[in-house]
Amino acid sequence: MAIRAFANRHVAGWVQAAPLAAVLLGFLIAPIAMIVVVSFWGATEFSIYPAFQFDNYEFLFGSPVTYRVFLATFKYALITWALTLTIGFTVAYFLAFHVRSLTMQVALFLLCTIPFWTSNIIRMISWIPFLGRNGIANQTLISWGVIDEPLEWLLYSDFAVILAFVHLYTLFMVVPIFNTMMRIDRSLLEAARDAGASGFQTLVHVVIPLTKPGIMIGTIFVVTLVMGDFITVRFMSGSQRANVGRLISNDIALLQYPSAAATAVVLLCTVLIVIAILLRFVNIRREL
């Protein structure tokens, strides 16, 4: 009897886990496995053929373009991370510690999400008339007499790309940081004040250490989103800048699937390594 009950429980557990396992297997594991397999295939100008060869990887690692583009991707990720962290932390701090009433907190929090009511691309494109050579920004600055000629670097530049990234992804930093901050016991701040800590000391010695898990989750969001992006870089740089995502999208446009797959595998590994390094620093498990 006991053995049968145990066996039943065992089977029931597997059955309960099966649907999710099937979904993950079919829609996550299988496609990634497929990409890995295809990355070893060969390609000619007009066809692709199954094979097991390292040509794609050899070409990828042999080309100086790859390193330049990966470097550019890291640069975007790093600058965007620094800016979203600064802005996101400040906003979350304001919401969590300066806004006293819960209603107001919820209202302001929803206000932050309003830009997300439209699509990603619309939010991005709406910068173009603002930043263009005869755009609102330039015209305003000229009419104020701050500048004589339109600024060329406002649009179709690294500046524009990073501006769009920051605009798109700051909320992904605000939400987890706000969430962690709301869990900080307020009496800890009082205890710090009682011990003679100034506002800045409380921030450095109490708030930031206790907010680390939230910062880390936000960092993972922003870094993975920026490293995997291709559309923002294309639109905001006017196709003058490249990152790894654009490398892949160009290959796909040219039907060079094996090459695209190889680049994707390398990008995936890079992102996983970055996340692994981040997780070495902070234990986020208590947040999940």
Place this chain on the structure above:
Amino acid sequence: MRTGYDVELVHLTKRYGDTVAVRDLNHVFAKGHYVCLLGPSGCGKSSTLRMIAGHEEVSDGSILLDGQDISALPPAQRGTAMMFQNYALFPHLSVRDNVAFSLRMKGVEKTARHAKADELLSLVDMTHLADRSPAQLSGGQQQRVALARALVTEPKVLLLDEPLSALDPFLRIRMRSELKKLQRELGITFIHVTHGQDEALALADEIVVMNDAVIEQAGPAREVWTRPRTEFVARFIGGHNVIALPDGKATLRADAVTLGTEGMPATVTAVEYQGASVALTARTETGEDVLALLPEGEFFASPKSPGEAVRLSWTEGRMHRLEA
């Protein structure tokens, strides 16, 4: 042993919008005393403590420590230290770093502040756990750490906000004797907020009973218990019957009531065995409940059960007149 400093409240008032949490308090906490602020929740005792600590702004009046007005100073410059109800230990710091926190804020160099922290940890018998994180400690141990952290600043007055309420009853009794011992050793003033009358009676040199934003009565523990000034104090502190007399009210200690063959007729409504004594509640013909605390041996010589008729008697001299 240091001599203590006295704390004086002068017309101290706290308003939150239209509600008054603390109304015009005037009181001197004598130096080196263990003082308990006793009262039900919402009576203003915590607000008073938090104003002394500097975590709550004073709406009106002032607080003097050793003759100096401290009501406008930030908490750390007042010479007070506070121990929080849930201890408020920093979860990301070790026990030693928690204790050394205020020294670190002052810029004391690492070896010096750790030496000082270890000194305080040995005072509360926690040296062996100095490297643990607060989450690895039991409630009683966390409290010792919180105590060490508060004392590391060498305060003139230690403020304790319901320090024992998170502990189980067994530990609570042990910790309170340790608090009392520590206060004697240090000789500084302790102001301890509590809603437990037994805790206040056990600890306090002086009890300040608060109700409805004002002080109802202040005095030595024994005086408050034996001679409550108002009906509220008599009821809150327990062990008293409040009896309406033609010309006002009086209290009668429950242990002064005896059962006899003559006296006030009443019907037993409840019997509660408490070990050394038995608490018997009886309802008189006028509908008043009278509590009698009878020695265990005496009660079981002629046991009573609910529903039985008894006669309650007491000596007139044991009645104590109430002022209000």
